[in-house]
Amino acid sequence: MTVRLFLLAATSVFYASAAFAAPVTIDVRGPDGKPIAGAVVAVEAPGVATPPPRGAYSVEQRNIQFQPHVLIVPVGASVAFPNRDKVRHHVYSFSKPKKFDLKLYGREEARTVTFDKPGVVALGCNIHDSMSGFVFVVSTPFAAQTNTTGRVALQGVPAGAVTVRVWHPSIRAPGNTLVQALRVAPNGLSTTVNAR
Amino acid sequence: MAFSRPRFRSLRTKLAVLYAGLFALALVAIVAVTQVIVRHNARESVMAELAASGTVYDRLWALRQQSLAGAADVLARDFGFRSAVASGDAATIESALVSLRARARVRDAMVVDLEGQVIGAAGPLATAVSQLPFTLSAGRHDAVVVVDGQVYRVVLSPILAPTEIGWVVFALRLDSAEMRGLQKLSSIPLIATILHPDEAGHWVAADRSIAPDRGLDQLVAESSNARPLTTLSLPTGRAFALAKPLRGADGKVTAAMLIRYPTHLALAPYRPISVGIVIAGLLGLIAVVLGSGRLARGIAGPIAALDAAAQSLEEGTRAEVSIESGDEIGRLAESFNRMSAGIVEREHRITHLAFHDSLTGLPNRVSLRQALDQALARSAHNGDPIAVLCLDLDGFKGVNDTLGHPVGDALLKLIGLTLTTLAPDAFVSRLGGDEFAILLSGGFDVDRPRALAQSIVDSLTEPVQTEGHLIATGTSVGIALSPGDGRDADQLLKNADLALYRAKQDGRGVFRFFEPALDEAARRRRQIELDLRQALKCGQFELNFQPIVDLKRDRVGCFEALLRWHHPTRGLVSPVEFIPVAEETGLIVSIGEWVLHEACRAATAWPEHIRIAVNVSPLQFRNSGFQAIVLQALTRSGLAPQRLEVEITESVFLDGEENVVALLHRLRAMGVRVALDDFGTGYSSLSYLRSFPFDKIKIDRSFVTPVASDHSAAAIVRAIVDLATALHMETTAEGVEDAEQLSELRGQGCSSIQGYWFSRPLDAAAAGAYIAAEGVTLAA
Numbered sequence: 001m002t003v004r005l006f007l008l009a010a011t012s013v014f015y016a017s018a019a020f021a022a023p024v025t026i027d028v029r030g031p032d033g034k035p036i037a038g039a040v041v042a043v044e045a046p047g048v049a050t051p052p053p054r055g056a057y058s059v060e061q062r063n064i065q066f067q068p069h070v071l072i073v074p075v076g077a078s079v080a081f082p083n084r085d086k087v088r089h090h091v092y093s094f095s096k097p098k099k100f101d102l103k104l105y106g107r108e109e110a111r112t113v114t115f116d117k118p119g120v121v122a123l124g125c126n127i128h129d130s131m132s133g134f135v136f137v138v139s140t141p142f143a144a145q146t147n148t149t150g151r152v153a154l155q156g157v158p159a160g161a162v163t164v165r166v167w168h169p170s171i172r173a174p175g176n177t178l179v180q181a182l183r184v185a186p187n188g189l190s191t192t193v194n195a196r
Numbered sequence: 197m198a199f200s201r202p203r204f205r206s207l208r209t210k211l212a213v214l215y216a217g218l219f220a221l222a223l224v225a226i227v228a229v230t231q232v233i234v235r236h237n238a239r240e241s242v243m244a245e246l247a248a249s250g251t252v253y254d255r256l257w258a259l260r261q262q263s264l265a266g267a268a269d270v271l272a273r274d275f276g277f278r279s280a281v282a283s284g285d286a287a288t289i290e291s292a293l294v295s296l297r298a299r300a301r302v303r304d305a306m307v308v309d310l311e312g313q314v315i316g317a318a319g320p321l322a323t324a325v326s327q328l329p330f331t332l333s334a335g336r337h338d339a340v341v342v343v344d345g346q347v348y349r350v351v352l353s354p355i356l357a358p359t360e361i362g363w364v365v366f367a368l369r370l371d372s373a374e375m376r377g378l379q380k381l382s383s384i385p386l387i388a389t390i391l392h393p394d395e396a397g398h399w400v401a402a403d404r405s406i407a408p409d410r411g412l413d414q415l416v417a418e419s420s421n422a423r424p425l426t427t428l429s430l431p432t433g434r435a436f437a438l439a440k441p442l443r444g445a446d447g448k449v450t451a452a453m454l455i456r457y458p459t460h461l462a463l464a465p466y467r468p469i470s471v472g473i474v475i476a477g478l479l480g481l482i483a484v485v486l487g488s489g490r491l492a493r494g495i496a497g498p499i500a501a502l503d504a505a506a507q508s509l510e511e512g513t514r515a516e517v518s519i520e521s522g523d524e525i526g527r528l529a530e531s532f533n534r535m536s537a538g539i540v541e542r543e544h545r546i547t548h549l550a551f552h553d554s555l556t557g558l559p560n561r562v563s564l565r566q567a568l569d570q571a572l573a574r575s576a577h578n579g580d581p582i583a584v585l586c587l588d589l590d591g592f593k594g595v596n597d598t599l600g601h602p603v604g605d606a607l608l609k610l611i612g613l614t615l616t617t618l619a620p621d622a623f624v625s626r627l628g629g630d631e632f633a634i635l636l637s638g639g640f641d642v643d644r645p646r647a648l649a650q651s652i653v654d655s656l657t658e659p660v661q662t663e664g665h666l667i668a669t670g671t672s673v674g675i676a677l678s679p680g681d682g683r684d685a686d687q688l689l690k691n692a693d694l695a696l697y698r699a700k701q702d703g704r705g706v707f708r709f710f711e712p713a714l715d716e717a718a719r720r721r722r723q724i725e726l727d728l729r730q731a732l733k734c735g736q737f738e739l740n741f742q743p744i745v746d747l748k749r750d751r752v753g754c755f756e757a758l759l760r761w762h763h764p765t766r767g768l769v770s771p772v773e774f775i776p777v778a779e780e781t782g783l784i785v786s787i788g789e790w791v792l793h794e795a796c797r798a799a800t801a802w803p804e805h806i807r808i809a810v811n812v813s814p815l816q817f818r819n820s821g822f823q824a825i826v827l828q829a830l831t832r833s834g835l836a837p838q839r840l841e842v843e844i845t846e847s848v849f850l851d852g853e854e855n856v857v858a859l860l861h862r863l864r865a866m867g868v869r870v871a872l873d874d875f876g877t878g879y880s881s882l883s884y885l886r887s888f889p890f891d892k893i894k895i896d897r898s899f900v901t902p903v904a905s906d907h908s909a910a911a912i913v914r915a916i917v918d919l920a921t922a923l924h925m926e927t928t929a930e931g932v933e934d935a936e937q938l939s940e941l942r943g944q945g946c947s948s949i950q951g952y953w954f955s956r957p958l959d960a961a962a963a964g965a966y967i968a969a970e971g972v973t974l975a976a
Contacts, residue, residue, distance in 0.1 A: 092275075094282025094357045124358035126275050132358040169359060172330065174310060176359070 022188035024154040028146050028166055029194045035150020036195060039168035040070060040120075040136045042143035045158050045184070050118075050139040053077035059123065059133055061089045066123055066133025075139050078114040083107050090126035097121050097137055120167055120175060136167065159186045164193065171195045208496030215488035220481050227477035234466050234473070242384075242436050242462040243425040249382045249455060250423060250438050256381065260368070261338050261351050267300035268353030268364035278357045281307060289315045296364070304348070304367035310360070320344055321367055328352065329363045331445040340442035340451045346371070347390045347402050347451045349442070370442075370451070372403055385461055391416065391439070392451040399452065406430055406454070415439045416452045427459065434459040498525045502532055514540045553626040555605055556612035564625040564633055568685040571637035575678060582678035583636040583645040585622075586692040587615070587652065590670040590704045592630035599665055606663045611656070611671075618651050633692070649673040649707035657705060672699035673707035681710045694718050724777045727763060732786055736762050739794050740957035743966060744809065744928055744950040747942050752970055754807040754841060756950065757795040758957045759787070779815050788816040789825050796833035796840060798960050802967060809841040809871060814848040823862055830866075837867030843894065845873045846884055853887055860888050871928070875916065885923060892947070893920050897931025900951075903944075904936035914944045921945065 028039045051074050058080035060067045064087070073079060081091050083105060091102040091111070097119030102111040104127070115121060115137040123133035136143070142154045166178040178195060204210035271277050271292060280288035289307050293316040297305045306316035308329050314322040324341045329352055332339055337352045349368040354360045368374070375388040390402040391412070398408035399416050406412065411428050418424050419439040428437045437456035444450030463470075498520060505515035514536060517529040551563040559567070571582050589611065596604040608630065615624045615632055621644075623635040636645060656671045674696025682688040695710040697718075702708065731737055738760045746753030761769040778784040792810055799808035816822060830837055842863060848856050860870055871892035872884065876899055885893070895916055902909040913929070920927045929941045932951030941949055958966055 092357075094278060094361060099282070122357065122359045122361075124356075129273065129356065129358060 022157060022159050022184055022186060024142070024157045024162075024184055024188055025190040026146075026152050026154075026164065026166075027192040028150045028152070028168070029192055030170065031194070031196055033194075035146070035148075036168050036170065037146055037148045037150055038070065039146045039150070039152075039166055039171075039195075040072060040134075040143060041146060041152045041154070041193075042072075042136070042138050042140055042165045042167075043154055043157055043182075043184075044140045044163040044165070045142065045160065046162075048140060048142070048158065050075050051141045056080065058082055059135065060084050061091070061125070061131070064128050064131060066131055068133075070134045070136060070145060072136040072138060072143050072145070073115055074141075075118050075137055076114070076116055077137070078112050079135060080110050080112045082110045088127065089131070091123060092126055093121050093123055093135075095119065095121040098135070120177065132169075134169075157184050157189070159184045162189075166193050166195070168195065206496065207499055208492045211492035211496055212485075212488045215491060216485045219484035219488065223477050223480045223484065227473055230473045231470055234470055235463070238463050238466040239427075239436065242457055245384050246386070246425060246436055246438055246455060246457055247423070249384065249386055250440060252381065253378065253388075253440065253453070253455065256378070260349075264300060264302065264351040264366045264368070265337060265353050267296065267302075268305075268351070268366060271296050272353050272355040272364045278355055278361065281309060281355050281362045282357055284309070284313075286315050300366065302366045302368060304369070306365050306367070307355070307362055308352075308365055309362040317367070321348065324348075325350060325365050325367060328365070328445050329354075329360075333445075333447060336445075339445040340370075341367075341444060342392050342450055345392070345402065347392055347442070370402070370453075384457060387435070387456050387458070389454045389456070390442075390451060391454050401454070402451075405432070412439075412454070415454075416441065416449070419452065420449050428456065430456075432458070436462055495525070498529060502529060505532060505536065509536050509539065553628075556609050556626050558612050558616070558632075559623065559625040561625065561627045561633075564623070564627070564635060565685055567623045567625075567635055567637075568688065571635060572678065572683070572685060572688075575637065576683075580637065580639045581642075582688070583640070584676045584678075584688045584692040585634040585636070585645065585649055585652075585707075586627075586674045586676075586689070586696045587632040587634070587671050588696055588700065589630035589656075590672060590700075592669070595667060595669070599663075599667070603663045603665055603667075607660065607667060607669070610660060610662050611669075614655060615652065618655060619648055622648070633689070645675050645677065646707075646709075649675055653705060653707055670705040672696055672704050674699055674710065675707060676710040691715060721777050721780075724769075724774050725781050725783070728761075728774060728778055728781070728783050728787070731761055731763070732783070732790065736764065737787070737790060737794075738762060738959065739791065739798060740959055741798070741808075741963040742950060742957040743955045743963075744948050745954050746948050747946060752806055752967060753948055754809050755799070755802070755963060756809040756843070756957075757791060757798070757811070759791055760957075775813070779813055782815070784813050784815050785819050788813060789829075792825060792829040793832065796829045796835040798963075799839055800833050800835050801960075801964060804836075804839070806967065807839045807841050807869070808835070809843050811843045811873065812848075814845065814850070817844060817848045817856070817859070823859065823866075826863065826868060827866065830868075838869065841869040841871050841892065843871045843873040846875075846877075849884060849887075853884075857888050864889075876912070882919075885919070885925075889923065890925050892926040892928055894928045894930055894950075895946070897951075900929045900931045900937060900941070901933070903929075904934070904940045910940060910944070913941070913946070917945050920947075 024043060026041050028036045028041065030036045053074050053076050057071060057073050057077050059071050060082050062084040064085060071079065081102060083089050084107065086107060088104045088106045090104045093100055097117040098113065098115050098121045100113045105111060115135060118137045118139040121135040121137060123135060125131040142157050144152045144154060146152045161181060161183050164180045164182050166180070167176055169176050171178055173196065178193060180193060182189060182191060204213065277289070277292050280292065293305050293307065297303065304317060304321060306314050306322065306325060308314050308326055312326040312330070314326045317325065320343045324343045328339060328341070328350060332352065339350050341348050341350055347370045349370055351366045351368065353364045355362040355364060370390045375390065378388045379386050389406060391399045391406070392402055394400045394408065396408070399412050400406060400408055409428070409430065411426070415424070415426050415428065415437060416439045420441045423438055425436060425438050428435055435456035435458045437454055440453040440455065441449040442451040442453060498517070501517050505517045508515040516533055516536070519526050519529045551559055553560045568584070574580065575582050592604065595607060608626070611632065612624070612626060615634065619634050621636070621640065623637070625633050625635070627633050634648065636648070652673055653671060656669055659666045659668045674692045674694065676682060676688045676692035676695060678688055681691045691710040694714040695708045698714050699706050699708040740758045740760050741755035742758060743752045744754040744756060745751065759771055761774060763769045775784070778787055795808045795810045799806070826840070826842070830840060863870060869891040870888070871894055872890045873894045874896045875893045876896045893916065895913060899909050899912050903913050917927050926947035928948045928950055929946050930950050932938055932941065932949040932953045934953055938949060938953055955966060
């Protein structure tokens, strides 16, 4: 799986009080205890605003696949869905945060969708059932995908109560999302989230 | 438990029961085993069929799911439908479901969204289904739920957009109709029933057709891992059964399908085989029973016949067994027949032997007695006379002694033959030895006994030629007639015997009829015999002594002891009368012994020059203990042996000279003197004088009486005296009665004389007086 790490951390740390910032390391484990790679971990801290969209986001359709498979974007970001294949695609989403329907379009015909609500938006192609992708719309600067060992490390999370959302398609929970309230100590947090 | 073995009286029953029992047992075992095999096979094949049906059912189950999933998928992948679900457009979803139900021909079709909202159903079923997608383990799209006692098969098909946004759910009610549809698919009349646990946890049929049952619980429990086949006893009857567990969302067995096959239906195709085997077994059994009976009859029949024959043989009846085969039993029957024939023949022979004389083949004494008894019985009835003739050959002993027993036997056979020829009308028997008896009975001519006796006597007067010898023989016959001479067999035979005795006494070669006098004489002899024994005991005997005068010295030189019997009633009994009886009965030995003792004792009272002379009977002399008796008499009395003189007659030599001479020598050696009595009366007296040197010869009175008047007698006496003198023997003349005789004898040189001229026999006292007075008399 191609995972493109999209770090918002640098700006976030900058905005937050450096004195209170602490490193947060979260390990995600499946029900069998194995690390889940590619899970999205988002830590929402009170008082930390949604970062503004930066640069151009896009989910390409290449080789009858969405690339990247998971794209983390801040609320309000516009994502382009360029078709790189020779066949046409009908990209749609029935997810609550953003329902859209890009009727069949061909190569080079770029379409853009703006994601204005936080949440997971599942992407599908009406032509190709096997095509699946996700746009993870977050309202926090602290969000990243776990690496191959199922770990994610976030910098600059302010100490105090936080809400951690862990998402992965294999997680058997409403919205495939685990929501957990945690407290970040001044010197950071290191914890493990076990999916059911 | 104690079993008493049955006992059979007949071999046939025993064999029949044994064979029939064994074969029947074998047949029953074969039938039983075959039945078991058939049942086993039936069961196996039914089980296989059942298992196959189970497999088919599994496949159907999967296919049904596939088809349902297919139907659901079509809907779930429809963009518009997905859009409707994603947007929660319940109305659209409902209407889509209506067409789905029609298309898939399923009553309950619904949609469950990610929130567990159920669209298209309500009530308990909706509640049961709402959480199903979330509890169903990964990869499963199929589960069974029990709702209000109704079992539903729930098939889920996810609605992907492209992730799961909900599920199209089919709930298939597993009811009787569904089961019937399933039953129709099977080649055998299966009964499929859906089971679910009741409140108590026992498995029951959803349609309540099967009540809780332990076997059922066990079957379902075991079926969760494997697929065992079992036999269940249900209220509806026995059945082969297997259970297919149906799992709920959590993977646990929530319900089960029971597939059963009623035993009676399952085994129905095999029933003809079973029945056929049983019928064949029964037919075999009948054949075995009949066959065993026949076999047993075949074996035991001849044996029973043998048994019966043996029994009748035991009871004395001759029985033959028919021989029907050449086997062992046939041979046994043959042997039995031979044996029984042998037994009968031997019995006849034994009977014959018992009643016949083996030498002549004539009836024997026992037979005669029987015949006589029968004749007497008949005679008592009809008054017919009976005659018994007793025969005795004359001089037969001599034949045996001189010519040997084979010749004697041949002679007896010949006599028997002669008698049978002479008396064809009579019962001829041999009594033993040379004695024969002839019984005449059954109305014979009055003269017949006499004529027959005469013809026998005449016929046997002629010498008989036998075994190369011409034997001069003769016979005496005694005849007794009934009823005159006796009315019973014993008496008749005795009287005939007495008559025979008389015939012999009368010179032999004659016949005599019985006369009462004969009987009287015989009775008298018998009485004498009895009295003699008494006499010995009671001392009725007495010795008299007759002096023997020594002519040279003119004095008594010896007394001859003479026995006198004073019978208490009859008075003095003559020795002539009782001595023969004593000799016949053997009493003479005891009497002689008494005489010897008494004589010796008496002699001791006399002067020493007087001897005592004692007569010794040949019978006494023949007795082996005679020498000892003499010695005892001498010892007891203290008499010098020289004073005892034993007088013997020539007849002692009749039994052979050798032993007699030896005994005489032994007596002589003891010192006892020996005198030869009655000299001159025998046939060969002279030769005896050569064989033993007698001390004295007594000249018989037949020569003495006429010695004075007859020259020839005188010459004989002279010759005897001369001879004796030459042989250095003394002589005593007996029976001297007058002076002339005395002078003649004295003149001839006779040593001593004895007779009335001097004295009659004297008793002991008189003898003593005689001696005392002797000198006087002689001198006078």
